[in-house]
Amino acid sequence: MSTKKKIRSTWLLWPALFMLVAFFLIPTLDILRASVYDPEFTTKHFTKLFSSNVYLDVLWRTIRLSCIVALICAVIAYPISYFIVQRPRKQQIFFLFLVFIPLWMSVLIRSYAWMVVLGREGLINAILIGLGFTDAPVKMLFTTGAVYVAMVQILLPIQIVTCYSAMTEIDLDLMRAARILGAKPWQAIRRVFLPLSLDGTVTGAIIVFMLSMGFFITPALVGGRKDIMMANLIEFQVNQLNWGFAAAISIVLLIGTVLCVIIIKRLSKILTGRLVGGGNA
Amino acid sequence: MIERDVEFGASVTFDGVSKTYGAVKALSDFNLSIQPGEFVTLLGPSGSGKTTALNVLAGFVEETKGDVRVNKKSILGLPPERRNIGMVFQNYSLFPHMNVFENVAFPLRLRKMAQAEIKKKVGESLAMVQLAEFGDRMPNELSGGQRQRVAFARAIVFEPSVLLMDEPLGALDLKLREAMQLEIKRYHKQLGCTILFVTHDQGEALALSDRIAVMGEGQIVQIDTPDRIYDEPNSKYVADFIGTTNLLDFERLSPSLVRFSDIGVDFQLTENKENWGQGRNSISLRPEKLHRDISSNDQMITFDVTIEEYLFLGNIIQYSVRTKSGKTLLFQEHRGPSVPILNRGEALKLAFSITDARPLEETTHGIGRA
Numbered sequence: 001m002s003t004k005k006k007i008r009s010t011w012l013l014w015p016a017l018f019m020l021v022a023f024f025l026i027p028t029l030d031i032l033r034a035s036v037y038d039p040e041f042t043t044k045h046f047t048k049l050f051s052s053n054v055y056l057d058v059l060w061r062t063i064r065l066s067c068i069v070a071l072i073c074a075v076i077a078y079p080i081s082y083f084i085v086q087r088p089r090k091q092q093i094f095f096l097f098l099v100f101i102p103l104w105m106s107v108l109i110r111s112y113a114w115m116v117v118l119g120r121e122g123l124i125n126a127i128l129i130g131l132g133f134t135d136a137p138v139k140m141l142f143t144t145g146a147v148y149v150a151m152v153q154i155l156l157p158i159q160i161v162t163c164y165s166a167m168t169e170i171d172l173d174l175m176r177a178a179r180i181l182g183a184k185p186w187q188a189i190r191r192v193f194l195p196l197s198l199d200g201t202v203t204g205a206i207i208v209f210m211l212s213m214g215f216f217i218t219p220a221l222v223g224g225r226k227d228i229m230m231a232n233l234i235e236f237q238v239n240q241l242n243w244g245f246a247a248a249i250s251i252v253l254l255i256g257t258v259l260c261v262i263i264i265k266r267l268s269k270i271l272t273g274r275l276v277g278g279g280n281a
Numbered sequence: 282m283i284e285r286d287v288e289f290g291a292s293v294t295f296d297g298v299s300k301t302y303g304a305v306k307a308l309s310d311f312n313l314s315i316q317p318g319e320f321v322t323l324l325g326p327s328g329s330g331k332t333t334a335l336n337v338l339a340g341f342v343e344e345t346k347g348d349v350r351v352n353k354k355s356i357l358g359l360p361p362e363r364r365n366i367g368m369v370f371q372n373y374s375l376f377p378h379m380n381v382f383e384n385v386a387f388p389l390r391l392r393k394m395a396q397a398e399i400k401k402k403v404g405e406s407l408a409m410v411q412l413a414e415f416g417d418r419m420p421n422e423l424s425g426g427q428r429q430r431v432a433f434a435r436a437i438v439f440e441p442s443v444l445l446m447d448e449p450l451g452a453l454d455l456k457l458r459e460a461m462q463l464e465i466k467r468y469h470k471q472l473g474c475t476i477l478f479v480t481h482d483q484g485e486a487l488a489l490s491d492r493i494a495v496m497g498e499g500q501i502v503q504i505d506t507p508d509r510i511y512d513e514p515n516s517k518y519v520a521d522f523i524g525t526t527n528l529l530d531f532e533r534l535s536p537s538l539v540r541f542s543d544i545g546v547d548f549q550l551t552e553n554k555e556n557w558g559q560g561r562n563s564i565s566l567r568p569e570k571l572h573r574d575i576s577s578n579d580q581m582i583t584f585d586v587t588i589e590e591y592l593f594l595g596n597i598i599q600y601s602v603r604t605k606s607g608k609t610l611l612f613q614e615h616r617g618p619s620v621p622i623l624n625r626g627e628a629l630k631l632a633f634s635i636t637d638a639r640p641l642e643e644t645t646h647g648i649g650r651a
Binding site: 078171173174176177178180181182184185187191192195196222272 | 283339340341360361362364366367370374376377378387390391392435436441553
């Protein structure tokens with residue numbers, strides 16, 4: 001009877017497993033194959049990739065930009081999540097609703113919207129000129145800064161929701177306990193709330209980081225010529241029908257992402273250890 | 282054991298404290314004065330204001346009106362961390378990311394105590410709750426009772442002037458709860474600290490307290506020692522809340538003649554007639570104060586009942602009986618060789634002494650009463 005039960009419960013996983021294998025594992029392996037068979041076994045795509053500074057620069061830029069976007073998102077989302085989690089239940093739902101609204105629109109539309117806001121004749125320049133702060137429009141669109149602003153805005157809700165749901169797991173009585181035991185408000189946050197919420201924050205940051213690594217519409221629309229990311233390279237190579245090289249870039253992007261995630265996890269573990277064992281504060 | 286600070290057993294005074302949330306009065310003109318080293322329990326149903334009173338003392342809730350003093354000094358406006366008050370929370374509130382030692386050391390570290398002294402004090406506290414060997418454990422590796430004891434050790438390790446306990450046994454099962462009651466009594470004796478305990482469990486309150494303050498609608502309805510609260514409830518509300526009781530309505534036909542219509546008896550009062558006036562129109566009669574009609578004298582009231590049902594409670598049998606007028610009463614007696622169990626449907630005479638009947642004030646504190 002127990003085996004029957006077991007079979008029935010694993011059965012629930014089958015659709016997901018099927019999807020994973022059919023639409024993720026097999027295509028990924030196929031890309032891996034495409035990167036080293038063209039049509040015979042070859043390492044020429046990887047040799048090309050690693051022999052030119054251009055591609056490595058783009059890889060490095062992609063990683064750096066994704067890290068910074070994840071960090072900015074984490075820093076902005078943390079106080080917002082903390083604020084929401086402290087509201088009464090009904091208000092929490094309302095604030096989360098506000099956070100979710102931007103997700104109703106596609107990334108493409110939101111990127112175009114930033115073009116409208118940041119452009120030469122855009123909203124911000126119109127205001128700046130109207131108020132007399134500047135005579136000529138400030139160049140904001142097609143800069144690296146624009147990429148950061150747009151990507152942070154697009155990814156922030158994801159970070160807030162992850163961070164918030166981790167924070168709801170924390171018993172707020174712990175903060176009261178810390179206070180009555182002698183902790184000032186900031187000490188209670190630093191020694192109790194922060195260590196307990198760090199895991200959720202890091203999880204959110206990792207999700208944002210991984211999504212950033214694959215971003216290409218936003219940098220293409222609001223970034224300058226040098227704000228090319230790995231995904232833009234892949235798209236370009238696919239358009240040129242260089243399937244093998246595109247596959248090689250994809251594999252490098254995948255491995256780079258995985259490595260970075262491992263490093264971020266390690267760092268956060270060390271940081272949590274520091275916060276907990278912090279000695280006298 | 283732990284060396285006692287002079288301040289460890291402090292006096293606490295609530296002086297006309299009110300707390301309103303919009304139109305809701307959580308506390309209204311709440312007065313309570315606790316002696317140094319006294320164990321006082323705030324007892325009441327949820328919404329009676331007991332937790333609000335505790336939170337006002339802890340500094341988590343700001344009072345709308347009134348003053349709170351510890352050792353005759355006002356603590357108004359002091360943040361919680363500067364009140365030097367210990368607190369045990371209902372759900373323990375141990376820090377899940379710290380081991381037992383670090384949990385107990387937490388208040389000492391914040392007080393910038395030297396490492397050697399921290400070790401000594403934490404060791405003493407953990408020894409007191411019999412968890413000396415558990416310093417390295419994480420909270421999730423402990424049982425409910427052990428967590429409760431760690432929470433207690435953490436609350437007293439810095440020698441607070443008052444110890445607050447907010448339904449600390451609520452999450453434990455019955456057996457463990459009874460064991461922990463004895464533990465808490467022992468700690469209190471050993472430490473001599475002032476304890477303000479909050480519970481909705483009257484059994485717990487009766488077992489632990491020096492004095493019980495029964496709360497209703499943000500005020501104390503009655504405050505007294507457990508035995509007097511039990512024997513001499515001043516109102517319907519208290520009689521009903523503490524223990525089980527029978528409430529019988531009465532009518533005063535003349536200054537000395539009362540009529541109990543529920544049991545069909547008119548009774549001629551000979552003494553304490555003044556207790557039966559002033560808006561009182563019911564009595565509390567504990568189930569154990571009812572007897573089978575053995576002998577009668579002029580202070581006994583006798584009436585007919587039929588047995589409806591009985592509950593076997595071990596050494597005690599509790600019967601529910603029906604009077605001629607249809608009112609259901611509870612009646613308890615100890616089992617014994619000469620006391621045969623009565624059967625359903627059996628008719629008999631019950632009696633009680635008028636001195637065991639307690640005329641009650643009608644109060645408006647109706648919360649929590651079915």
